[in-house]
Amino acid sequence: MPEGHTIHRLAARHRTLFAGQPVRVASPQGRFAAGAALLDGRTLIDTEAYGKHLLHHFADESTLHIHLGLYGKFADGDLPAPPPVGEVRLQLAGERHWLELRGPTACEVLDPVLVAVLRARLGQDPLRDDAQPGLAYARVAASGKPVFALLLDQTVVAGCGLIYANEVLFRAGLAPTTPGRAIGTQCWDELWEDLRALMKEGVVRGRIDTVHSAHTPEAMQRAPRVDRHGGEVYVYRRTGQACLVCGTAVSRGAMAGRNLYWCPSCQP
Ligand SMILES: [Zn+2]
Numbered sequence: 001m002p003e004g005h006t007i008h009r010l011a012a013r014h015r016t017l018f019a020g021q022p023v024r025v026a027s028p029q030g031r032f033a034a035g036a037a038l039l040d041g042r043t044l045i046d047t048e049a050y051g052k053h054l055l056h057h058f059a060d061e062s063t064l065h066i067h068l069g070l071y072g073k074f075a076d077g078d079l080p081a082p083p084p085v086g087e088v089r090l091q092l093a094g095e096r097h098w099l100e101l102r103g104p105t106a107c108e109v110l111d112p113v114l115v116a117v118l119r120a121r122l123g124q125d126p127l128r129d130d131a132q133p134g135l136a137y138a139r140v141a142a143s144g145k146p147v148f149a150l151l152l153d154q155t156v157v158a159g160c161g162l163i164y165a166n167e168v169l170f171r172a173g174l175a176p177t178t179p180g181r182a183i184g185t186q187c188w189d190e191l192w193e194d195l196r197a198l199m200k201e202g203v204v205r206g207r208i209d210t211v212h213s214a215h216t217p218e219a220m221q222r223a224p225r226v227d228r229h230g231g232e233v234y235v236y237r238r239t240g241q242a243c244l245v246c247g248t249a250v251s252r253g254a255m256a257g258r259n260l261y262w263c264p265s266c267q268p
Pocket of ligand 1: 243263
């Protein structure tokens with residue numbers, strides 16, 4: 001599933017392509033036909049991301065809410081738009097560009113009240129300037145759940161996914177099983193700041209890199225990582241390989257149905 005940095009990149013891209021323009025909206029597949037009819041011809045005012053949720057705000061206070069889930073995918077390009085092929089849930093066209101969405105978990109029109117409801121159930125997003133990490137910490141400090149599960153809980157931290165959760169815990173030297181209530185204020189502040197910095201870098205680069213400069217392929221004179229997600233990481237999907245810091249084999253386990261990766265030496 002795309003992590004928050006991908007959704008923030010999409011929000012920025014869609015703002016560049018369409019903000020301030022009246023747009024044509026259609027649902028070639030038909031599953032979003034009623035919503036598309038509501039939005040068709042309106043001006044797209046602005047876009048924003050909140051965790052893994054993408055919002056397109058339209059004139060007249062309607063908001064298009066999209067959650068990509070596991071299979072959702074956007075495509076865009078210069079007009080004219082290609083004829084829709086297959087299951088295109090949403091097709092949008094502005095003055096010069098088109099946008100296409102397939103396979104999302106959510107694609108719906110929300111009014112301001114429902115947007116507020118959505119935001120209220122989401123936690124703090126490290127990529128947003130209005131984030132309040134103290135609110136997330138209050139939830140963490142009151143919980144006996146493992147910090148790994150809390151980082152992935154979208155009602156605590158919005159936008160953090162599997163790769164960032166595994167990697168930020170490695171970088172902090174924290175065992176993923178550490179209960180939330182054992183995380184002190186300073187430890188949380190450092191975790192949050194590191195997560196924020198890593199995710200901001202992800203927005204710029206369009207991929208997740210989490211290794212310090214001393215552990216890049218160039219610095220270590222090793223071959224770059226080969227993995228479909230791309231970036232250079234310490235533990236994510238590196239089961240059995242040598243830890244880049246201490247050489248211990250990276251471990252894998254499952255927690256709350258998610259894959260957990262850690263170095264038994266660096267994260268005792
Ligand atoms: Zn290690």
